């Protein structure tokens with residue numbers, strides 16, 4: 001595990017075991033808030049030893065930025081801490097989280113003692129603020145990578161622990177492109193000094209705008225490419241032609257894990273589109289839906305307002321409607337200031 005001090009009493013811990021996943025801690029006279037727990041019990045214990053033995057600060061609150069195991073599986077090592085998550089995490093930890101842990105235990109003895117911990121405090125809307133010492137720690141929903149994503153903003157320092165809402169390559173297998181794009185726009189409008197991403201290096205103020213622009217371009221590109229692929233009648237294997245480089249990102253990101261995440265993104269979108277679901281940013285007019293090569297306009301957001309029910313897409317309307325982008329809402333950001 002690597003440790004970095006990013007501001008006075010604010011730390012970032014990075015895994016050297018799995019995908020450069022990050023955790024963070026804000027140490028105050030009233031105890032510590034820990035954000036995520038890294039990937040293995042051994043690394044979680046390293047964090048605990050540093051905070052509790054070396055700094056002598058008790059972990060009083062623990063946040064899981066979402067239910068995925070690389071962020072939440074160490075919660076059981078802090079039985080005295082109050083666990084805070086998004087309201088949706090509770091059910092997801094209890095179902096998918098438990099199933100995933102069962103599989104991890106079968107494969108890896110390091111996980112034999114791990115228990116799923118359900119949150120004591122959740123919020124479903126707006127933000128949730130903790131005042132600890134002289135700091136205001138504000139939790140806010142950042143969905144898109146997963147439905148239950150939250151971040152923690154240290155208001156006085158303008159440092160955001162974003163969870164996987166920001167990572168070196170956007171990953172939407174368990175999420176939605178339109179939601180992820182909205183969340184990225186919200187983050188871009190927050191006026192941040194640093195972003196501690198769910199995985200990878202800490203992002204500095206001067207890098208934020210370009211990074212988020214590039215992430216949004218990537219997401220729009222994969223959506224466009226996969227939609228065109230489905231309309232051309234490509235098989236899943238044909239998606240290999242949509243390389244990560246073609247979508248504007250490098251394969252060396254995340255210690256070489258990026259092509260795997262990219263592939264998962266393509267496959268998830270392909271299966272959604274092939275089953276009739278339309279991207280929220282694409283027109284559902286019969287013309288656009290015709291099975292022929294998509295025009296270059298296919299991915300434009302302006303097309304969304306022309307959507308109307310049609311026989312070929314009726315079964316998807318519930319989902320596409322729910323994720324309709326409307327327009328970016330930097331509201332959470334404003335509230336969070």
Ligand SMILES: [Zn+2]
Nearest residue numbers: 068070164198
């Ligand atoms: Zn992750």
